[in-house]
Amino acid sequence: MTINELQDEMIEQFSQFDDWMDKYALLIDMGNSLEPLENEYKTPQNLIEGCQSRVWLDAQMKDGKIYFRGDSDAVLVKGIVYLLIHVLSGHTPDEILNADLYCIDKIGLREHLSPTRSNGLVAMLKQMKMYALAFKSKQE
Amino acid sequence: MNKEEIEHIRADFPILNEKIYNKDLIYFDNAATTQKPRCVVEKIEYAYFHLNANIHRGVHYLSLKATEAHEAARLIAAKFLHAEKKEEIVFTRGTTESINLVAFSFGEAFCSAGDEVVISAMEHHSNIVPWQMLCERKAMKLRVIPVSENGELDMTAYSSLLNKKTRIVSVTHVSNVLGSINPVKEIIQIAHEKNIPVLIDGAQAVPHLAVDVQELDADFYVFSGHKIYGPTGIGVLYGKEKWLNAIPPYQGGGEMISTVTFEKTTYSELPFKFEAGTPDYVGSTALAEALRYVDQIGLDKIAAYENELLRYAEQRLKEIENIHIIGTAKNKSSVLSFLVDGIHPYDIGMLLDKLGIAVRTGHHCAQPIMDVYGIPGTVRASFAFYNTKEEIDRFTEALKKVVNMLK
Numbered sequence: 210m211t212i213n214e215l216q217d218e219m220i221e222q223f224s225q226f227d228d229w230m231d232k233y234a235l236l237i238d239m240g241n242s243l244e245p246l247e248n249e250y251k252t253p254q255n256l257i258e259g260c261q262s263r264v265w266l267d268a269q270m271k272d273g274k275i276y277f278r279g280d281s282d283a284v285l286v287k288g289i290v291y292l293l294i295h296v297l298s299g300h301t302p303d304e305i306l307n308a309d310l311y312c313i314d315k316i317g318l319r320e321h322l323s324p325t326r327s328n329g330l331v332a333m334l335k336q337m338k339m340y341a342l343a344f345k346s347k348q349e
Numbered sequence: 350m351n352k353e354e355i356e357h358i359r360a361d362f363p364i365l366n367e368k369i370y371n372k373d374l375i376y377f378d379n380a381a382t383t384q385k386p387r388c389v390v391e392k393i394e395y396a397y398f399h400l401n402a403n404i405h406r407g408v409h410y411l412s413l414k415a416t417e418a419h420e421a422a423r424l425i426a427a428k429f430l431h432a433e434k435k436e437e438i439v440f441t442r443g444t445t446e447s448i449n450l451v452a453f454s455f456g457e458a459f460c461s462a463g464d465e466v467v468i469s470a471m472e473h474h475s476n477i478v479p480w481q482m483l484c485e486r487k488a489m490k491l492r493v494i495p496v497s498e499n500g501e502l503d504m505t506a507y508s509s510l511l512n513k514k515t516r517i518v519s520v521t522h523v524s525n526v527l528g529s530i531n532p533v534k535e536i537i538q539i540a541h542e543k544n545i546p547v548l549i550d551g552a553q554a555v556p557h558l559a560v561d562v563q564e565l566d567a568d569f570y571v572f573s574g575h576k577i578y579g580p581t582g583i584g585v586l587y588g589k590e591k592w593l594n595a596i597p598p599y600q601g602g603g604e605m606i607s608t609v610t611f612e613k614t615t616y617s618e619l620p621f622k623f624e625a626g627t628p629d630y631v632g633s634t635a636l637a638e639a640l641r642y643v644d645q646i647g648l649d650k651i652a653a654y655e656n657e658l659l660r661y662a663e664q665r666l667k668e669i670e671n672i673h674i675i676g677t678a679k680n681k682s683s684v685l686s687f688l689v690d691g692i693h694p695y696d697i698g699m700l701l702d703k704l705g706i707a708v709r710t711g712h713h714c715a716q717p718i719m720d721v722y723g724i725p726g727t728v729r730a731s732f733a734f735y736n737t738k739e740e741i742d743r744f745t746e747a748l749k750k751v752v753n754m755l756k
Contacts, residue, residue, distance in 0.1 A: 229370055229703040234754055237696075261695045261711045261726065282725070283693035284755060285700075321699075 212304055215296045216312035223316045232317065233285065240287030243294075246280035257336060259329030262286045266333055268340040274299050275344055277337060281329070289321055289330055297337055302345035306338060350654045350734070358646070359735050361386040372705030375740045380525050380553060380684050380731035381709050382575045385639075389579060392638040396631040404630050405604060405621070419630040422637035423620070429640045430570060430587050431561040436619040437593065440633050443584035444552040445475040447571035448519070450586060450623065451548055452479035454596035460516050462488040467510050467518045469494040469502055470721050473525050474714045476550045480519060494520070496721055500527035500676035507536065511543050518547045522554035526713045526727065527676025528659075528684030530558070534565050541566065546592060552576055556733070557655055557682045559648040562587050574632065579639035583632030586623070593619050600625040651734045655683040658732045658741065665745040669752055675727050686713075686727040692755045694728045700751040701728075706744055 210218070226232045246255075250267045257264040262283035269276050277298045279290040296312065297305050313322055322330050350358075359365050362384045367374045376384060396418065402411035404419050420435075427435040441447045460466075466480045470493050484491050492510045495503045502520070511518070518540045523530050537547045546568035551560060556577040562570045569592065574583040598605055598616055602625035607615040616622045643651070662685050666672055671690035688694065698710030711726040712719045719726060730744065 230700070230750075230754070233700060233703060237754060262693060283695040285696045286693075 212296055212300055212308045216310070216315075219292060219296065219312050220315045236288035236292075236318075237284055238288075239291040240281075240284040240289075243280065243287050243291040244278065246278055250278065251280065257329040257332045259286075259332070262329055264290060264329035264333045266290075266336055266340075268337070268344075270344045270347075273301055273348070275302060275305060275341060277340075279333070285321070286330060289318060290333065292316075292318075293330075293334065293337065302341040302348070305341035306345065310334070350650060355654075355735070355737055359737075361388070361642075362735050363387060365735060369705040369707075370703055375706045375736075375744060377730040377732060377736065377740075377744065378707045378709050379556075379733040379736075380576075380713075380729065382581070383556060383578045383733055384735070385580070386578055386642050388642055389635050389639045392635045393580060393631055396634045400634075401631070403627055415630050418634045419628060422630075422633035425637040425640055426585050426633075427587075429555075429560075429644065430585070431563050432587055433563060434590060437587055437590055439586040439588065439593070439620045439623040440628055441571075441584045441586050441623075442582055442629075443573035443575070444550060444571050445479075445573075445584075447569075447584055447586035448476055448548065448550065449479045450599040451517075451519075451569050451571075451588070451596075452483045454599050454623075455517060455546075455592070456483040456487060458596045460487050460489060463514060464489045464516045465492050465512070465514045466490075467492045467494065467507070467515055467520075469507075469520045469531075470496040471500070471502070471524045471527060471529065471718045472519075472521055472715065473550065473552070474716070475552075476519055476521060477717065489516075490514075493717075496527075496718065500524065500529045500678045502529075502531055502536075504532070504535065504539075508539055511540060511545060515540075515543070515545050518545055519550065520547070521550040521552075522560070523551075523557065523682045523684075524676065524715075524718070525553045525684065526686055526715045526718055526729065527678060528681040528686070528731075529676060529678035530554070530680040530682055532680075533567070537566050537568075553682060553684070556643070556651075557648075558652050568592055574636040574639065577636075577639055578642060579636035580632050583629050583636045585636075590619065593623070598622050598625065602626045604628065646734065654734055655732055656681075658736055658738065659683045659685060661738050662730065662732070662741045662744075665741055666748070668745065669748060675722060675724070683732040685730045685732075687730075688724060688727055689752055689756075692752065694726045696755050697728045697748070697751055700754065701744075701747055704747045704751070706747055 251265050255265045255267050264281045266279045277294045281287040364384045400414040402415045404416040423438045424435045426438045494507045522533050533549050540547045548569035549567045551570050551572040555572045568589050570587040575581040605617050605622050605625040607617050673688050675686040694710040709729045
């Protein structure tokens with residue numbers, strides 16, 4: 210599936226709920242289902258320090274595609290890490306670099322990604338694009 | 350305070366009727382900033398519509414009016430703190446600027462390499478960083494009073510920290526994280542025995558308890574307007590006249606000068622020496638209105654009611670499994686910091702928000718005290734006199750729901 214197809218699928222999943230608490234329950238489920246990142250990957254290099262919560266991000270290149278894995282100490286943040294990884298992982302550097310992540314707004318999670326939230330998510334998204342750029346320049 | 354009085358007070362704060370995600374707002378973030386009563390906002394409007402002119406220099410009617418309002422505000426602030434003279438009140442942008450002013454100007458006059466500054470482990474970053482900057486500038490040393498497990502200052506350690514090199518002590522009256530009310534009178538007394546002046550950070554104290562700077566014998570006492578129902582961007586530095594006279598100006602510009610030539614400038618008298626540039630006379634006027642409002646209700650009454658709220662909330666939160674209150678000093682203001690085992694504060698704060706409840710999460714700009722407790726942050730509910738027990742009930746039920754979702 211393309212990044213946009215994956216985003217639409219996510220939007221669809223959240224749109225079945227009207228109540229915020231139900232939407233967040235789904236996000237918590239996603240957070241809890243995120244494959245835990247082994248401690249050996251929770252290195253200072255992979256750590257994105259936010260003011261409130263911490264995020265770890267690891268990226269590997271395989272057959273021209275980037276595979277992300279991540280974790281956080283806050284479960285809502287972990288839910289968004291799951292969402293971003295689900296949407297972006299397994300795509301080429303170009304696809305990731307050109308991705309427009311409209312699903313965040315559509316689902317109503319923009320506030321978590323506002324720069325003032327400082328939960329590490331804005332930096333994580335930036336880092337995902339940085340990885341894509343780095344892997345791309347390595348390829349060329 | 351009875352139900353009727355509270356309802357009366359709540360009616361003065363229009364924002365309390367806001368709906369957040371279609372739910373009634375419960376505002377429990379009063380330690381960060383307080384809401385504004387109608388009279389304060391009306392005062393701002395009145396000042397701009399009826400007495401706006403630059404102060405202290407105009408010969409015209411409006412300038413005179415504005416000057417009078419600013420100086421009347423100074424007198425009200427002086428009376429509020431029980432200062433001896435109104436010249437001992439300097440208007441600043443807030444607590445942070447007040448502390449920076451003292452750290453800079455006192456540092457210039459009285460500090461040199463090898464000297465020491467004493468602060469405590471429970472300080473807000475605003476009462477740490479300005480002193481650290483002074484220490485860097487002058488090659489001085491920062492000494493820190495330790496805090497006990499329940500959130501009280503270690504007074505024995507404090508006494509032993511004071512020595513011939515100590516130039517100033519700067520501690521908070523009330524902790525913004527733990528709510529502890531520190532024994533500032535004793536702190537000042539101990540320092541004065543060694544002729545060391547003391548600055549008290551009153552940001553979290555003035556909205557909740559009556560302060561008498563003369564009775565405390567504080568050398569400097571600082572607070573912010575916005576934490577006591579006044580506007581943002583205005584605050585107070587109280588300084589004993591002898592200290593304010595002994596330290597140089599902080600910023601240069603208009604208003605603070607007596608005469609200026611290119612060879613030499615002489616400075617104004619107190620307090621103008623420390624108010625460079627056009628002062629925030631609208632802010633000071635509105636702050637005075639806020640102080641008047643608080644005075645009218647009475648701080649003793651406010652303190653008693655807020656303590657009732659705090660004790661009630663502590664009682665109700667016990668119903669939640671694996672909850673830990675951070676900060677259990679005997680003498681506490683209406684700040685309730687807590688953690689629930691295995692749940693990140695951010696998650697609790699976000700979900701409470703969706704239920705219309707505003708609390709603060711994180712390290713509350715006091716990272717060192719988090720390190721003392723070995724925690725990343727807390728959830729903090731802080732109460733004001735417009736909060737109610739019914740709100741605490743709704744908060745408790747919401748918290749139960751949220752904890753259930755997250756565990």
